[in-house]
Amino acid sequence: MKENSLLYAQDLRLYFRTTRGAVQAVDRVSFTMDRRQALAVLGESGCGKSSLARAILRLLPRNVHTYSGELFLNNQDLMSMGEESFRQEVRWSGISLVAQAAMNSLNPVVRVGEQVAEPLEINQHLNRREARDRVRELLQMVGVPEDFLNRYPFELSGGMRQRVVIAMALVADPYLVILDEPTSALDVLTQANIMNVLKRIKEEKSTSFLLITHDIATSSELADQVAVMYAGQLVEVSDAASFFYQPLHPYSRKLMASVPRLRGGEKPEFIPGQPPSLINPPGGCRFANRCPFRFDRCQEDPPLVKVEQERWVKCWLYSADEES
Template identity: 65%
Template structure:
């Protein structure tokens, strides 16, 4: 029996105002996430992955031009909540974020344990002793000795600091944790340790994850589902097995062909061209200029076409009329 749906996102948008114009960083994204499920969001740098995390968590810069869409967390429409209520009832307590390069954001003059315990003291009014006891529990969960609770951030390695930040996100037992490139600045062995900790937390705690990354190999360790993002849109969302073995979108196929593999005779293939300018994205398929299969219909924005129960692809090649020979 499948797990119930935890998160539903429909037509999510986040646009920034700059001197050069409006950047449509997230432009009509929709997906769902079940409880105890891990969704990996893949994509090139600049495609809008980090902006997606900011939009979901309302961690927004001052130059926001437009936000829109609907986000349901369980039975709560969180997009309808006032900012103060969202901060009090959702942020950290139900949905937490580990931001990119967050391990460098720890306060250097405050002991690590105090920083991990802070969300419980601020949001729930716990005593310092009780909050530190919970911080010690979560340190054990992420594989860090409780000896590190009394240390300062500069006394921890990069991997230990990343685990401490992960502990901070988990300390209030949120239903969903969003991780933005959590292993990008770490060596391979430390990356493996972090991913093993996430798998254990998912298995033992039932936590759902959204992992944002450009690292296909690392993401495959945790993924139950994969969403491929391109130029502010999701172009394919599929179960991990289907995505990694039978990608449907041309961009998905080219991305998988670019990944080095063991026991592979052929060389990895580069993806030609550059992503479109998000100040003025094309009106049709945003991947068309780089796609070897483009045809006349690609001048129109493709719909999200259903290939399976939870498999969607944004490409006219999979439309029924195209398969019948129409254009």
């Protein structure tokens, strides 16, 4: 599983220190991503999905309590790398990030073209013209008209800025691009446009994507693989086709049922209750208190077990019969 995978994470933890105790934002997360794949990490706000992105990219705030686990990119051990070599070899050139609301954090006084070209000139030592050509090519791929190169970010619409940000993430030809809620602030039509762009990039450049989102419907546009995150942990990892056809974990099922459908389908339902606090979360299954299928066993922490080809679920409903 570890060999030949693009990204391999085992028991990844990222806890934050707060005055009230450690926040277990990412707790024992394990998954594998193959090349040319898109993995969608689904979860609600506060489930730790953005922290997972930070953990992978080692973009850690000051108040880190625990940061541990195994992390391999192309069989290269990321956790043992020094900060400087990680920055030079992995960040941006190996894994890049389209952060949440990144389109609002473009430098307002630098022209779009120059902003995209900057890493090329600094890190890859291209000269101005080479960099320009490369930027033009990239912007064309994400659908930004050529004459936008000389504009300032405020002259661009949200959708255009988001495309620029995606181009910036692609500029160093990384193996993996992490997209944190890339379309959540955008309109439906723009959203569909951006998803089209991402699909095209995935096809043409064979870039892998780690898509972090709360929007199940949109994630289905890109994902080959789905990981559902709840209260800091992955509760289900599955190939996309089977997942969207039939999610297994009770939380995944509930989440899927909460999506309002435009065509056919039932009236959406909500999930009663709230996720537990990530400071001293309860032992056992963290979804147990909201779960309709709860039984005695749920007081113990269920393992993430393989139930089908390409499907793993962290729930006693699925691991119980395996043992008996």
